[in-house]
Amino acid sequence: MAAKKEKVIKWGVVTAGRITHTFARDIKHCVNTEIAAVASRDDEKARRFQLEHSVETTYDNYQALFNDENVDAVYIGSPHTFHFEHAVAAMRAGKHILCEKPITTSESKLLELMSVATEEKVFLMEAMWTWFLPAIKKARDWYRSGKIGELIHLKCDFGYHVPYCESGREYDPKLAGGCLFDMGIYPIAFNRLFNASAPKEMQGNIHRAPNGVDDDVIWQLKYENSISSLHTSFRARLPNSGHLIGTEGTICIPDFFRSIECSLMRDDKIEERFQDNRKGSGFEFQIDHACKRIRQGETQSDVVTWKDSLNFLKDIETIRQKAISS
Incomplete structure (x- = not known):
């Protein structure tokens, strides 16, 4: 048949x-x-x-x-x-x-x-889409299998220089402009992938464009046994990388949001490296x-459940409420 x-x-x-x-x-x-x-x-x-x-x-x-x-x-x-x-x-x-x-x-x-x-x-x-990338899935497999030991520090940033233009989509408050919604959701999602629970403490700083829209946000989340340091910006091109630092090793993900590769490091040596060799973006x-x-x-x-999406929005609102504006 x-x-x-x-x-x-x-x-x-x-x-x-x-x-x-x-x-x-x-x-x-x-x-x-x-x-x-x-x-x-x-x-x-x-x-x-x-x-x-x-x-x-x-x-x-x-x-x-x-x-x-x-x-x-x-x-x-x-x-x-x-x-x-x-x-x-x-x-x-x-x-x-x-x-x-x-x-x-x-x-x-x-x-x-x-x-x-x-x-x-x-x-x-x-x-x-980042959560579906083979390199991100490989990094999560390494993390879950204990390849880096206990997580101590997660670092992630995402930003590109977007020249200020009050009428542009990125800076228009009527279109929910600002780097936190536009780019910050990537570090937020990256952190949530490895830290599913709510943090014990959050602190941060929001820099605002002339019209009051956030154009640079840096924040830190404290968990029971680890810290996450996250950054997003319209003011500068950031490294756009993700790092998981543990007691026994480090996972490095260049251009994490669109990653094609990741590396498992011990001391200064690459122990494992993964590349996806994909055909598309x-x-x-x-x-x-x-x-x-x-x-x-x-x-x-x-994979990306409704609960995950709710958590992304909750994190954005928490940052807006607790971060100090400058």
Whole structure:
């Protein structure tokens, strides 16, 4: 008897910006899934996207894409403050959702998204692609198997110089601008991957741009037996690395957010090194995962769970409340 053919998941893409282009390039490295449609309020951008990625259909409004019966799932790459309304509208139209980070700008809105996903019986996941990267998974395997002994210190930073422009998306408070939402979620998620429990103490400093939006945030979290030092910035290009320092060794992850490799160090020597030799940018791993869960009829991921997404938002709010502004 022939094996049952796997369902091809057809995606609709919201906006035709930089991050959705990455999604479109990387989906080509996945099997039994494709982009069926793109929606953008800028018709010229939609047409360019269509031509570059061989997409069948374009729309100049998002609801038309959500109503497209040929679309199974929607990838949301719009600015942070639009994630909630786009996700709700798409789920009400019966679409599964992979939504860019942060999935919403508040816990209450995420709880509502979770309720809608449950009611509509559709899949909903925050696109924390870093957690699916083979190098990150290898680093977590080393950590869990005790290769570095007891964790003493986690260090992680992520930042790029983004010139100040009050009307730009990154600095616009109406679009939830600021480095904490835009880039800080990466160190937050990295730390949560290795420190699932809440810290005993938190302290930090927030530097603000002329319009009051955070443009550099550094914070430290104290746990029972370890410390996490985290940093994010629009003011400078940071090393963008992750380090797990233990009593018996150190795990080093260059460019942790998009990592292709990691090393296990003892003293000054590399004991083990891992490289993934992937073909895409790295989005392909989360796309494959989302498609698998959709085919299984699941409403959430078992890797980036709804609880994980809630914890990311809780951490952001804690930093905002407790860090000192300068």
